[in-house]
Ligand SMILES: NC(=O)C1=CN([C@@H]2O[C@H](COP(=O)(O)OP(=O)(O)OC[C@H]3O[C@@H](n4cnc5c(N)ncnc54)[C@H](O)[C@@H]3O)[C@@H](O)[C@H]2O)C=CC1
């Protein structure tokens with residue numbers, strides 16, 4: 001048996017965690033041979049609810065779970081953490097944009113960035129799910145000067161997975177037939193789901209779908225999917241967000257042959273401002289990720305990539321005081 005790894009999850013009593021924790025405990029993230037120690041963080045008012053979740057995890061008798069820590073202290077939750085999934089944050093309601101949460105949620109991520117800096121494993125992999133995820137990841141990273149900024153990522157995998165299914169359904173194929181889907185930029189309504197490099201069963205996506213569908217149906221559907229779920233369910237996506245968080249961490253840690261979308265610190269690739277947490281197409285191998293380079297970008301794509309970059313620059317300017 002392998003040594004256990006420590007997985008910190010914040011917002012442990014929330015909606016997303018109610019799916020996420022159980023799937024991680026079942027081995028969906030790191031495999032059926034990887035024991036885990038779950039380190040769950042909540043705010044003091046939610047500790048009763050968190051303890052209920054812990055009781056349920058115990059009641060599942062998951063073979064991989066070696067220990068569970070439930071705490072309201074980030075220094076305890078992040079102690080020696082190998083993975084940190086930062087989910088705990090306020091969700092938006094109908095009529096709000098995700099960036100409307102910036103003020104309410106930003107302070108959480110400066111505190112947690114510091115706690116990660118002081119306590120986590122030096123190789124910790126951090127995924128920010130709490131919205132606005134990209135800029136929250138930037139705040140956490142800037143407050144963790146002893147960790148490499150590349151260790152801080154934000155989730156656009158849900159957008160990526162949404163786009164896979166939209167295209168597979170439109171073309172009458174399966175999601176596994178779709179190759180090189182790309183989400184560029186912010187996890188927001190300005191994100192750019194790009195089909196210019198995507199293939200379906202070996203054929204260019206643009207040979208299979210009309211331009212009108214791409215521009216006026218596919219792109220807005222993916223951009224607005226979070227809002228559509230809130231309207232339909234009366235609450236934001238939870239199980240699908242958990243599933244995508246698992247995909248993101250699994251691929252980062254264990255690797256994948258697929259091109260996947262991850263929001264990561266920009267290194268200036270494709271002319272994007274350095275430092276902002278921008279979603280790129282990446283390949284994951286050997287526990288690391290690399291941006292897919294050399295893609296041709298036409299004028300339509302360039303404008304969309306710039307619009308979402310501009311929004312991230314504005315978000316960064318709005319939280320400058322939290323960036324250390
Ligand atoms: N990046 C993405 O693709 C997605 C992001 N989200 C975001 O994920 C976040 C969580 O969503 P839900 O689980 O539905 O919300 P929720 O409200 O059900 O759960 C959030 C939990 O976080 C806890 N929390 C708040 N502040 C905390 C802190 N400082 N430390 C630890 N825990 C804290 C709350 O007590 C609550 O239990 C929201 O910001 C939501 O917008 C949701 C779906 C997709």
Ligand SMILES: O=C([O-])CC(=O)C(=O)O
Pocket residue numbers: 091092098131158225226227229230236237
């Ligand atoms: O839309 C929201 O507020 C929740 C979310 O991030 C998503 O479902 O993509």
